Each structure stands twice: as C-alpha cells, then as structure tokens.
Amino acid sequence: MNIVVAIKHIPSIADDLPVKGNNIDFDSVDFVLNEFDEQSIEQAVLVKEAVGGTVTVVGVDLIGELDSVLHFALAKGADKAVKITADEPGADSHMQAKWLAETIKGMSADIVFTGVQASNDLDGQIGPMIAAYLDIPYIGGVNSVEVADHTAVVNKEFAGGFGAKYAVSLPMVIGVQAASKPPRYAPISKVRQVAQTATIEKVTPSGEVSAGLSFKKMAPPVMTGHAEMIGGSSKEVAAKIVGLLKSKGLA
C-alpha cells in the first residue's frame, strides 16, 4: 500500500497575526503544522500498520523551515519525507494543492491523506483540490479508515453525532477530521535522532495556478460585543465568577 500524506505548514494562531498591506505579514509569523495534519499522519501510520506499505509525507516548504515538521512525521512512523521547495510564504491552497498534486502524480499513491481543513484555507482545503487535480474521489470529515482488497472503508462525520460509512475503490484522497486513535507521542529524543539521520527529498514546484482572489482587507474582527472582563488575581476572578453565578441562581 502506497500511502501519501499531504501536509500544510501554516501561520500559528497562538500569537498575534501581524498584517502587511491587505494580507498577513508572512515574514513575521511563526509557521506550525496544521493541527488536523497530526491526525492525518496518525491515520496514515495506522493504515500502514494494519495492511503494510510505506507512508510518504509531502509538504510545500514555504519558508525553508519544513524539515522540523517532516522529522516530526518521520518520528511518528512515516517512512519517507518530501519537500516542495517553493519559498513563497503566502502560497494559497490552490497553489499548494497544484504543486502537491503534480508531485503526488509520480508516486502511484493508493491513498492520499490530508487534514480535513486548515485555519488559513481561505480559498478552500487542499484535500478536495488534490482529488480534483488527480481526478480521484475525495471524502472529508473522516474519523476512521480500514483498507482491504484495494477498497477503503471510511466513516465520515456529519453534525450532531450523525455519520456515514462509505466504501471507496482506491485510489482516493481522504480528509481526516480525527484519526481512529489519538495521535501517538513522539519523544523529542526520537525526533532529534531522526533529524540526524533522515534524508528529505527535494522537489521543485511544478505548475501554475491562481486562486483568483484579490484581497481588499485583512484585519482582526471588529468587536461588535466584548465580554465584560473580570480582572484581578485568579482567586479574585474565581470569587467574582462564583458571586455572579450565585446572583443568577446558577450556583
């Protein structure tokens, strides 16, 4: 089984996002692995462990710092790592999906895993786009995958606990919401060890595409309402919350 995981390196939303012109100032933000990609890497490794094969992780190197993310994926059980050297920090989903699809085309993938979404998917997610470029089926919102006889049986989540099970003749692209088991822990010592020995294959981006969007404005949301902030030490905050709840008959 030839398993590929297409990942996204995205601006971290843990800190403030600086703006330059009409978009994020990509030179001044930290980049992190999309959180859903951690789930998709896990799901890929789980499938490999169940049926055998290799897991290749591939991502677009936007700022020259993708190696650490790829080492992390290798430490979690991926077998090969490929980076598409783009050096375009603001590359949108359409561009990344095109480059990823062109790279994946040569890999004879049976399954391509992606995270179901990323917080910077302004122009949509790479999963369905890669599927469209490769002309193979896509299912997103997936929380379990089993493979047998070149068919993947996947569970897709809907709202409110509803879901559906599908059987898809491979190859396909899967957008992972959550792996069927919580992602395993990769100790930092193992990541370091991998970093010293791993080879990361470099690929140059191929193909041109435009998302067809022009930016007018990028800004933090205008506060239409804001919480009444409770100040003070943690003990004071606790006392005020308890007082508030008691006054409303909620405690």
Next chain:
Amino acid sequence: MSNDVFVITDHLDGKFSDISFEMVGKAKELASAFSGQTVAVVVGSGMSANVFASDVTLQIDDPNLTQFNPEAYGNVIEALVKDKSPRLVMFGWTATGMDLAAWLSVRLGKPCIAYGRDLCIENNALVVTSQVYGGKMIADVVPEGDMAIVACLAGSFPAEAGQGSTVATTIISPISLDGLKTKFVEAIKPAGGDVDITAQQKLVSIGRGIGSKDNVELAEELAQKLGATVSSSRPVVDAGWLPRTRQVGKSGLKVKPKLYLMLGISGAPEHLEGMKSAELIIAINTDKKAPIFNVAHYGATADLFEVAEAMLELL
C-alpha cells in the same frame, strides 16, 4: 453566463439544515442586486423541497442521491453548474459543503472562498468576508471572473428570509451516475448511552487549554459542585480525553444551556456554531485576544487551573 445565484442546499437525515434557509435568504438579496434569480438546488431523493423562498427550486432526484455521496453529488452539481453558468454558487461550510466547494473550484477553474461569513456588492463587485485563522482574522476578498463559489459558515444570516413555499421542479440527473467509485454503505446514528449535553442547563466546557487527560478530573469536580456536566471542544475529543458525545460545535452538538462556563477554549468559528446561543457564557483563557472574548458575556484572562481550584474552595 447568467446572473443567477445558486444555493446548494444542505440536508441531514432528511431535514434541511438551517444554513440552507440562511443562504437562500442571502441569495435573494444578491440575486436582486445582480438582476438574476435565486435558485435553490436540492440534490437528494424523496426530500420535501417546497420549503424555500427561492425564485426557482431545482430538485435532482435520483436513487443514487438518497444519501450524501461526495462523488455523486459533486458530479451532479458540476454538470448543473456548467450547464447553467450562475454568477455565484453558495455551499454551506458543513460536512457536505466542505467536500464539494473546493473540489468544484478546481474542476471549473473558478475561485472559491471558504469560511464565508458575509457577501455584499460594492461598486458592482462581489465582496466576500471570510473568517480565517480560527476566527482571529477577517478577510475581505473579491473573486475575479464571472463565477464564484462561496462556502458559508452556519449562523451567518437570518434563516427566516429563506423560508417559503416555492414549488420545486424535479429534474433527472444531468449526468450518468453509473460506475461510481464511492459507495454509501450505511448511516451512523448518534451514539447513545452517555449523558445528553443538549439537555443540560449548565455545562463546564473544556478546550485544548486543559492540557492533558488527567486534568479533566478538575473540570469534572467543578462541574459536580455546580450541578453541571462537562462538555468540550473538538481537540479534547480528538485527543481521546472525553467521548465524542461531549463535543460541542459544528461536528458535535449544538447546545443552549443557561450557563456555559468555558475553560481554555479559544472560540474558533466551528465551536461558536454550537454554543453561541447559551444564556450566560463565561470564558477563561490565557490569550487575551482569543476570539471567544467577542462572544462571551464575561471573560477573564487567567490560568484556568488556578481559577477552577479557587472556585472549588468557594462552592
């Protein structure tokens, strides 16, 4: 090329989701500005589709479409949109719309905007507002060309404006649905057996900030003292710290308790979808810019563990 606005309606378990009505209402406003028609598109089988305030409701009825199937639905919508060339195609940013919008964008070579929160016309151009970076940023973008695809967040527009009784026109699938590679196997119903968080008056809801499974106990203790139940945002469930029955939000459950006490939840749009109607929202988070503080009634930038422990002493 037409000036019509197509709304790809969203339905689950035989019922239209609110976002379908919300989008039809918004589409009417936009279609009127474009001098086109509002077309509600119902892909499915056996749906009672005479429920929209659209100019036209098109129902594509085929046994292969009874259940959502991204491949079948995608092929049908692509063929229909190619044939009718609307100005705008609206999807819900839902479990179904998320499988289709970006896919259609690449298939047709037309721009797509996800996390759509508003659409308006400025100087004859469509401007779409998108809520990105976990709700921390709002982008206004203009899609180029003669057609745009927008996937809208649930709860963005009033639903009433889209409710009506336009009689649906049933058409056969514009494309053959033989030889699909994706087969629907079975529906999965919500898991029972756990407490129903939608029926609770008080919820203590925990997010990524809770840090580890061991710390869930602290939230359980606090909930017990308050006569509340513990719920959570998605990352807590994905990490296996709480069962999926406790998840609030888009892919979880929608709740409307009297008290929603949030510990370490930043308030991404997907979570807000499930709880913003709660009567009293109190949020504790270390990030003073967390989007939740735009929605909560009361907030504190504090260490949730210290606050929770201090509250336990006072209760």
